[in-house]
Amino acid sequence: MSRIISIHSFRGGTGKSNTTANVAAALAMKGKRIAVVDTDLNSPGIHMLFGFDLESPDLGFVLNHFLWGDCEIQEAAYDVTARLGSDIPGQVYLLPGSIKTAEISRLLREGYDVGLLNDGFDDLIDKLQLDVLLVDTHPGLSNETLLSIAITDTLLITLRPDHQDYQGTAVTVEVARKLQVPDMRLVINKMPEVYDFNQVRTLVESKYRCQVAAILPHAEEMMTLASQDIFVLRHPDHRISQEIKALVDTFV
Numbered sequence: 001m002s003r004i005i006s007i008h009s010f011r012g013g014t015g016k017s018n019t020t021a022n023v024a025a026a027l028a029m030k031g032k033r034i035a036v037v038d039t040d041l042n043s044p045g046i047h048m049l050f051g052f053d054l055e056s057p058d059l060g061f062v063l064n065h066f067l068w069g070d071c072e073i074q075e076a077a078y079d080v081t082a083r084l085g086s087d088i089p090g091q092v093y094l095l096p097g098s099i100k101t102a103e104i105s106r107l108l109r110e111g112y113d114v115g116l117l118n119d120g121f122d123d124l125i126d127k128l129q130l131d132v133l134l135v136d137t138h139p140g141l142s143n144e145t146l147l148s149i150a151i152t153d154t155l156l157i158t159l160r161p162d163h164q165d166y167q168g169t170a171v172t173v174e175v176a177r178k179l180q181v182p183d184m185r186l187v188i189n190k191m192p193e194v195y196d197f198n199q200v201r202t203l204v205e206s207k208y209r210c211q212v213a214a215i216l217p218h219a220e221e222m223m224t225l226a227s228q229d230i231f232v233l234r235h236p237d238h239r240i241s242q243e244i245k246a247l248v249d250t251f252v
Helices: 015-031 045-051 062-068 101-110 113-129 143-149 163-178 197-207 220-225 239-249
Strands: 003-008 033-037 089-093 132-136 153-158 183-193 212-218
Touching: 003 015, 003 143, 015 033, 015 089, 015 101, 015 132, 015 153, 015 183, 015 239, 033 045, 033 101, 033 113, 045 089, 062 101, 062 113, 101 183, 132 183, 143 163, 153 163, 163 183, 163 197, 163 220, 183 197
Parallel strands: 003 132, 003 153, 033 089, 033 132, 153 183, 183 212
Antiparallel strands: none
């Protein structure tokens, strides 16, 4: 059975898109068929992690065009598996958002039909025969984000060990519970190594009454990649990669 997984955060800068891309790659390494949808349409960026050129003159449709009724949703999906390496047994499709100023401005001005997007998710799963649909959401709690979260099977909330993130995550968890999200988990990112990870896990799970699915340490190697590559593929033995793979094991 296919699964929709949304990766969300209350604030930007938590590593949400990096987490999404790494989960996608780890699932593909297990032979799964994945689509990654960039619904952070105000500031799309996950395409960079897959080395996908949104400025290519040969580029066709993107997610914005589907939302405006210009194409079918699968026409905005691009097979990026080859960019991950020749030994990936699964398949990864990317549905990017536009980085053109005029198209971002139009979206901000007019919004979009979330019902159309949610119906599109079902069509995409069916037409591409997906095992998992990963949704990289826009940070915060907009109407569009809330409606998308409401149809998700699993919600991964990313946060940093930061008091503003802790407070915002409390709001997000409460809203997700009201939306009756069936499976909600936390991913703590950029954790300094000086902290006791087990103690942090216990405290956070107690505070939010929600499972901490992974704790990803702060790493210079991640900073060096500068969002231009996928960590689990370049550093497969790193603690971050092991945490991501352990998380993915719970989905397959």
